[in-house]
Amino acid sequence: MIKARVMPTLLVKGFGLVKGVRFDSWRPIGSIMQAVKVYNMREVDELVLLDIRATDDSRMPDFSLIDDIADECFMPLTVGGGIRSIDDVRKLLQVGADKIAINTAAVETPGLVSVLSEKFGAQCIVISIDAKKLANGKYEVFTHSATKPTGLDPVSFAQQMERNGAGEILLTSIDRDGTMLGYDLELIQMVSQAVSIPVIASGGAGNYQHMEAALTEANATAVAASSIFQFTQQTPIEAKRYLSDHGIKVRI
Numbered sequence: 732m733i734k735a736r737v738m739p740t741l742l743v744k745g746f747g748l749v750k751g752v753r754f755d756s757w758r759p760i761g762s763i764m765q766a767v768k769v770y771n772m773r774e775v776d777e778l779v780l781l782d783i784r785a786t787d788d789s790r791m792p793d794f795s796l797i798d799d800i801a802d803e804c805f806m807p808l809t810v811g812g813g814i815r816s817i818d819d820v821r822k823l824l825q826v827g828a829d830k831i832a833i834n835t836a837a838v839e840t841p842g843l844v845s846v847l848s849e850k851f852g853a854q855c856i857v858i859s860i861d862a863k864k865l866a867n868g869k870y871e872v873f874t875h876s877a878t879k880p881t882g883l884d885p886v887s888f889a890q891q892m893e894r895n896g897a898g899e900i901l902l903t904s905i906d907r908d909g910t911m912l913g914y915d916l917e918l919i920q921m922v923s924q925a926v927s928i929p930v931i932a933s934g935g936a937g938n939y940q941h942m943e944a945a946l947t948e949a950n951a952t953a954v955a956a957s958s959i960f961q962f963t964q965q966t967p968i969e970a971k972r973y974l975s976d977h978g979i980k981v982r983i
Contacts, residue, residue: 734980735946736776736953737967738931739960741766743782743812746796750961752909754861754877757783760961763796767803774968776982777807779832779901779955781859783876785813786835794822801827809901811859815840820847824855832901834859835874838881838888841895848896856899857931858892860885862918863905870918877905885918886925893926900926901955904934911937911958919949931955938965939973946979 742749744757748766751757763780770778780800785792792813801808810823811832820831831851837844837858848856861877862870862885872883889900902922904915914935923930929952932945936956945951959965971981 733929733952734982735974736931736982737942737970737974738777738779738809738953738955739770739775739967740779740781740933740955740957742957743780743796744784749783750909750957754905754908763800764803767800770967771803771805773966774971774983775806776953776967776971777809777830778804779809780811781832782812787875787878788813791815792819792823794826797823797828798826809857811857811901816843817846817850820851824851830855830857830899832857832859834861837892837897838872838874838883841891844892844895844897848898853896853898853928856897857901858889858897858899859901859903860889860892860922861903861905864915864918870921873905877908886921889922889926889930893928897928899929899931899952901931901933902951903955907935908933909958910935911962913937913941914945914949914951914954916944916949919945919951923950923952929953937963939970942970943974943977943979946974 748760749757807829809830810828815836872881919932931953932951933955936959942954
């Protein structure tokens with residue numbers, strides 16, 4: 732049985748960390764390097780680092796910054812933001828990223844995912860899907876920091892990405908992001924049941940019970956979270972202990 736992972740998410744804007752609510756109202760929350768050093772000591776399974784402005788600014792990933800971060804990061808590191816080419820992925824892996832999260836490029840050029848999976852291996856290709864629930868009750872995939880609707884259904888898109896060779900899905904609820912009201916279990920369950928690759932639940936974690944629900948009720952494979960670790964006293968190691976105490980196999 733695959734052990735559940737607890738994965739803090741760091742959102743980068745410029746040279747600092749930010750956090751918003753529903754992909755809006757971004758506010759600075761501190762130093763990237765300091766956060767990495769803290770998570771090194773807190774027995775984190777994996778760290779997710781997303782540059783939220785790279786695509787909107789039409790720029791490449793900051794390879795020098797990722798190189799510096801990777802030197803300080805003693806856990807598997809997933810990097811996303813501004814990735815559009817084979818060369819981008821190659822450079823990120825060379826400077827220390829372990830996995831690559833692709834969002835907009837997967838929507839605009841889905842064939843790129845197949846090429847990347849074949850060249851670098853499915854294990855390092857993560858498809859980041861940001862989805863919002865519409866007034867009609869259906870979900871839609873958005874790109875460009877949740878500002879651009881795509882007309883895509885997240886379930887069908889996740890299935891397509893699995894066929895194209897993706898190794899994991901990072902599924903974020905735009906509606907729940909930063910609210911700490913709990914994950915969107917309906918969304919997570921729909922996608923988890925539709926694919927056989929791991930689904931990482933993201934957006935809305937406010938306590939350990941929310942993580943448990945995402946893993947047990949919605950069948951997520953892992954839980955990613957940001958606000959809970961930035962704005963409360965709750966920690967990744969305590970989250971894993973809670974999950975373990977409630978019968979969920981974790982990495983301790």
